[in-house]
Amino acid sequence: MAKIGVIGDRDSVLLFKAVGLDVFFEDEGERANRTLHRLAREGYAAVFVTEKLFPSCQETIEEFKGQAYPAIIPIPDNSGSKGIGERTLRQNVEKAVGMDILSNT
Amino acid sequence: MAAIQVKPTRMELSNLKKRKKVAVRGHKMMKDKRDELVRRFIEFARQNKALREEVEEKLSRAMKSFVLARASMSGAEIEEALMYPARAAEVTAGVQQVLSIQVPKMEISAQEGFTYPYGFATTSADLDLSVQLLAEVLPLLVQLAEIEKACGRLADEIEKTRRRVNALEYVMIPQITETIRRIQMKLDENERGNLTRLMKTKEMLQQQKA
Numbered sequence: 399m400a401k402i403g404v405i406g407d408r409d410s411v412l413l414f415k416a417v418g419l420d421v422f423f424e425d426e427g428e429r430a431n432r433t434l435h436r437l438a439r440e441g442y443a444a445v446f447v448t449e450k451l452f453p454s455c456q457e458t459i460e461e462f463k464g465q466a467y468p469a470i471i472p473i474p475d476n477s478g479s480k481g482i483g484e485r486t487l488r489q490n491v492e493k494a495v496g497m498d499i500l501s502n503t
Numbered sequence: 504m505a506a507i508q509v510k511p512t513r514m515e516l517s518n519l520k521k522r523k524k525v526a527v528r529g530h531k532m533m534k535d536k537r538d539e540l541v542r543r544f545i546e547f548a549r550q551n552k553a554l555r556e557e558v559e560e561k562l563s564r565a566m567k568s569f570v571l572a573r574a575s576m577s578g579a580e581i582e583e584a585l586m587y588p589a590r591a592a593e594v595t596a597g598v599q600q601v602l603s604i605q606v607p608k609m610e611i612s613a614q615e616g617f618t619y620p621y622g623f624a625t626t627s628a629d630l631d632l633s634v635q636l637l638a639e640v641l642p643l644l645v646q647l648a649e650i651e652k653a654c655g656r657l658a659d660e661i662e663k664t665r666r667r668v669n670a671l672e673y674v675m676i677p678q679i680t681e682t683i684r685r686i687q688m689k690l691d692e693n694e695r696g697n698l699t700r701l702m703k704t705k706e707m708l709q710q711q712k713a
Contacts, residue, residue, distance in 0.1 A: 402593075412569075412581065417637050419592055443607065466607045466656070473559075474566070476570055483651075484552075487551055493658045494540075495661075
């Protein structure tokens with residue numbers, strides 16, 4: 399059985415405790431990156447990171463890109479979605495197909 | 504296209520012809536692989552987009568009522584209510600092969616009989632609502648993680664495969680073709696040289712006899 403982790407600021411991710419996920423409070427990008435790295439090595443299946451911290455975690459994300467686990471996924475925080483998840487998806491599509499085919503369908 | 508520098512011999516020629524055959528076959532297979540990958544990827548990407556929109560919408564709603572809950576309860580009360588989960592959520596993590604690319608396959612253990620991890624005495628209704636919304640969105644969140652990861656891996660693989668296809672199509676195969684042509688010409692030229700030499704000697708021999 400694998401675990402799921404959540405990284406984000408206290409106000410946004412405290413709620414995830416209630417449904418039994420492992421929550422880690424981080425407010426600052428560099429520390430979040432380190433926590434994420436630790437979780438990835440400890441065999442978490444998925445780690446959800448708030449959009450605010452997601453950009454500063456790129457280093458770890460790149461490192462684990464070539465493996466099936468963990469899946470590192472951006473989630474909106476309590477100030478709403480900033481569209482980072484959408485942008486990641488769009489980048490993938492562009493990389494794969496050569497152009498953005500999702501935007502106008 | 505610059506030809507590969509090899510000695511113009513029959514040996515090299517037959518080797519190159521073999522290599523070209525392999526390259527052409529490899530190119531065809533790579534191309535098929537790329538097409539199939541793209542097809543699968545588009546399916547995944549569509550799913551991913553729909554799922555992400557749904558998750559973000561629901562998650563925002565849960566977050567919003569959590570903000571309300573925070574406003575109506577003291578920080579300590581909220582911490583107390585949430586810090587001890589009813590049970591840890593766990594997923595079974597497997598691996599699925601999509602065209603021999605490993606993508607994650609996660610399944611969250613069913614959470615039947617959802618219960619609140621706290622008593623109702625000190626908590627507000629907004630907190631109940633946000634916890635309930637989050638519990639509803641959790642399976643979707645796991646599914647999103649699975650699909651988004653798969654998407655990323657497929658995109659990487661497609662890029663790699665496309666590079667290989669292009670390298671074969673525009674570098675390897677033209678290079679080999681050019682080299683084969685060059686060796687062929689050189690060999691033909693030698694053959695002609697030899698023939699004229701023979702004819703010349705024969706002529707000289709006949710003149711000597713006469």
